[in-house]
Amino acid sequence: MSVEHADAAVPHGHGRVPGERHATGYDDETRARLTRDADEIVARYPQARSALLPMLHLVQSEDGYVSPRGIAFCAAHLGLTTAEVSAVATFYTQYKRHPNGTYTVGVCTNTLCGVMGGDAIWEELSEHLGVGHDETTPDGAITLERVECNAACDYAPVMMVNWEFFDEQTPASAVEVVDRLVAGEPVAPTRGPSQVGTFKEISRVLAGFPDGRADEGVGAGQATLRGTVLAKEQGWTAPSFDADERAAAAAAQADDAAPEVGDEQSSAQHAPTTPADSSPTGEQRKQKSDDAKES
Incomplete structure (x- = not known):
């Protein structure tokens, strides 16, 4: 396919690398490569549209940001509109809408x-x-x-x-x-x-293509592990979990739950023990009102 190029003006601070030109579409070789990767991503999900987030990382790994041609590629591959893709891309800050630095x-x-x-x-x-x-x-x-x-x-x-x-x-x-x-x-x-x-290399990792470096270097450091070390020193352990015991306790709690109003042994079944427990009748309210006027 033919590829058109354009050097669009960009705001200060969002400049492209000097001399860099961005295509309005992918060439055949690039599109074929992206399509193979996109097919692999889509295959991970029960519905194609669920693959949008990693696919946005995929186009960032190619263009260095979520480019207009990247949005069009995602939309076409997933059966979405470009507006739907743009709505997601503008929601998350890890997706860049202008060329990002290395x-x-x-x-x-x-x-x-x-x-x-x-x-x-x-x-x-x-x-x-x-x-x-x-x-x-x-x-x-x-x-x-x-x-x-x-x-x-x-x-x-x-x-x-x-x-x-x-x-x-x-x-x-x-x-x-x-x-x-x-x-x-x-x-x-x-x-x-x-x-x-x-940035492009890490974007590809975020798209779900491991670089084989996940186990390199230090993982959790001393500050992160301090709680675990302290627990071992003090002999602290988490409460045991027994599914049968938990189920029995939940059932007992349900049996002890307060009855609904009107049910046997609910408050509606008990005689009032103080005058405050009874709602005054209309005649009682009228009498109180008359007494207040006379006083």
């Missing part, structure tokens, strides 16, 4: 990381790189983001590079990491694989 550097500025130094890290990196939130450096190397909690509060303040953890960072260490990334040096996260992958 590395996404996310600084957590949520409560704990923020007070532990995350705000200072963000300010230092933003000034050092000359970009703000969701903006990309002119060379296309780094896209900088403020991110919400990374679920790594035990290592605050945390920075992520393409969703790999860089724990207990400082402004100086964060600058060193991004400088090494820009220089093209291999950089290892605090926990995880021995080297951070590119």
Whole structure:
């Protein structure tokens, strides 16, 4: 198929790599390769449309963002409209609607990381790189983001590079990491694989195509495992679980449940024990009203 190219203007901070051109459609070879991958993804699900999330990662692994041609490809392959695909792509922040950098550097500025130094890290990196939130450096190397909690509060303040953890960072260490990334040096996260992958490489992993590096490096660190270690030292164990005992207890609780109003032994069956237990009749209410007027 013929491929048209266009150099569309993009806002400041969202620039493409100088000289890069984006096609409005995929060439035959690329489309065939993406189609094979998409077929494999769709086969994992009982309904084709359920494959949309990993397929969006797939087109990001090709284009570096969810491009218009990527949206059209997903829609055609899954029998959806481009509006339906766009609605999903614009909902999740991991899907980028403009060309992303080779590395996404996310600084957590949520409560704990923020007070532990995350705000200072963000300010230092933003000034050092000359970009703000969701903006990309002119060379296309780094896209900088403020991110919400990374679920790594035990290592605050945390920075992520393409969703790999860089724990207990400082402004100086964060600058060193991004400088090494820009220089093209291999950089290892605090926990995880021995080297951070590119945005396109990680997008393919998120599409469901493992890179074989899941078991590399450190997994859970000492801070994360502290509770387990303490429990072993103290001899603490979780309560035992016996399905039969739980079922019997649930049945007994159901038998002891309060009866419905009107059922035998409900409050409706008991004679009032104090005047307050009885609702006054109309005549009683009238008498009280007359007594109040006379007084």
